[in-house]
Amino acid sequence: MTEIIRLLSRFITGNRVWKSVFRAESPVTERGQSESIFHNVWLHIYPVKVRKDALRFTYTFCLGGVSFLLFLLLIITGVPLMFYYVPSVEQAYGSMKDLEFVVSYGLLLRNMHRWAAHAMVITVFLHMARVFYTGSYKSPREFNWVVGVFLLALTLGLSFTGYLLPWDQLAFWAITVGTSIASYVPWLGPSFKYVLIGGNEVGQGALLRFYVLHTVVLPLAAVLMMAAHFWRIRKDGGISKPL
Amino acid sequence: MPKEVEGEYEVFPDNPHKTYGLMAVVKGKSPVVDKSPEDTVMTWPHLLIRELVASVVVMAVLLAISLVLNAPLEEHANLTETPNPAKAPWYFLGLQELVHYSALIGGVIIPGLSLFLLAALPYLDRTPDRAPSKRKLLTVVFTVFIIVNVVLIVIGSYFRGPGWSFIVPWRGGSVQ
Numbered sequence A: 001m002t003e004i005i006r007l008l009s010r011f012i013t014g015n016r017v018w019k020s021v022f023r024a025e026s027p028v029t030e031r032g033q034s035e036s037i038f039h040n041v042w043l044h045i046y047p048v049k050v051r052k053d054a055l056r057f058t059y060t061f062c063l064g065g066v067s068f069l070l071f072l073l074l075i076i077t078g079v080p081l082m083f084y085y086v087p088s089v090e091q092a093y094g095s096m097k098d099l100e101f102v103v104s105y106g107l108l109l110r111n112m113h114r115w116a117a118h119a120m121v122i123t124v125f126l127h128m129a130r131v132f133y134t135g136s137y138k139s140p141r142e143f144n145w146v147v148g149v150f151l152l153a154l155t156l157g158l159s160f161t162g163y164l165l166p167w168d169q170l171a172f173w174a175i176t177v178g179t180s181i182a183s184y185v186p187w188l189g190p191s192f193k194y195v196l197i198g199g200n201e202v203g204q205g206a207l208l209r210f211y212v213l214h215t216v217v218l219p220l221a222a223v224l225m226m227a228a229h230f231w232r233i234r235k236d237g238g239i240s241k242p243l
Numbered sequence B: 001m002p003k004e005v006e007g008e009y010e011v012f013p014d015n016p017h018k019t020y021g022l023m024a025v026v027k028g029k030s031p032v033v034d035k036s037p038e039d040t041v042m043t044w045p046h047l048l049i050r051e052l053v054a055s056v057v058v059m060a061v062l063l064a065i066s067l068v069l070n071a072p073l074e075e076h077a078n079l080t081e082t083p084n085p086a087k088a089p090w091y092f093l094g095l096q097e098l099v100h101y102s103a104l105i106g107g108v109i110i111p112g113l114s115l116f117l118l119a120a121l122p123y124l125d126r127t128p129d130r131a132p133s134k135r136k137l138l139t140v141v142f143t144v145f146i147i148v149n150v151v152l153i154v155i156g157s158y159f160r161g162p163g164w165s166f167i168v169p170w171r172g173g174s175v176q
Helices: A002-013 A016-022 A030-038 A063-084 A092-101 A106-133 A142-164 A169-182 A188-197 A204-235 B043-068 B090-101 B103-124 B136-158
Strands: A049-051 B040-042
Touching: A002 A016, A030 B040, A030 B043, A049 B043, A063 A092, A063 A106, A063 A204, A063 B043, A092 A106, A106 A142, A106 B043, A106 B136, A142 A169, A142 A204, A142 B090, A142 B103, A169 A188, A169 A204, A169 B090, A188 A204, B040 B043, B090 B103, B090 B136
Parallel strands: none
Antiparallel strands: A049 B040
């Protein structure tokens, strides 16, 4: 069996086309496996070798990785949703109905986006708990924990701004309640709420602002913070050792 | 050419083309600290295959859920018709529950302080050991923090009815 896999991978990877695309020798040798990582722009953030114990599922439960995967899935499902969605109080709700009844697989697209968003809030939270219980926030990883707390806040912000976009009763009143909590902050609160929703009440101003925050500002901020987060994992010596 | 002088010989003989020299021999570590050759494996395939499998599982589960459960969509937003109770998104329901008790203490001071302490945790915790059993106080505090969060969210989600009154969901009515 192993021999068949070896022959098959040599057949697929041992030719000129593969080499020209991946700039790497066939990954059947350790040299080829190393090159597959560090000659690849997307993979070179990985080390060429990892500690065996870092692979143990019951240590990380893949929670950080799953959070990142869900983020990618949210971008992949979010972009086609943007093709159909119009951020105006007159048309937003109609976009939801179109997705359900007119657009092929529109409802499935929206379902996946919604459930992935809820799941990401949960996995990010659980990831934080795992990092706490394994004491992985300790030196030299202190600052990466802080970056992680910002990423948790960004995840909540992304979910909250997306919550308004369907412009149904659920969305409207949840954001009305949520933003009114912000106004309880002394001094800054009321101004912050005014700037956030572009007026005194949730309306067209709030919808457009939340749309821009949800589709441009917060994803961009999250991508930049994640880059720092992942880079720091590498610089701090990989993920922490199991206890 | 090595010059043999009574049993001694030069390890690095003089060479007019040589542009380097041996300054000192030091004991050193590899760039990956605490790494020994036998406890590592190649990232490709060992780590990447595992990540691929995990990704496929997550995508399959997400697809399955999305085929069965539809995302909620209520009536068109209506400013004149306030639902009772009006609830924030589920992850803010703990916050809304606290606001119900006190807007300033529950809505601002407690969550603000929690968030600050959470971010500053690595700098506040000075215990050297990573194992939870070696930092019991902090472990208890953090666990209580998580449980309180979950309990408040569950109360806000299922046990709050009209006027934020306490209800029992399986009776479908208000207790008070």
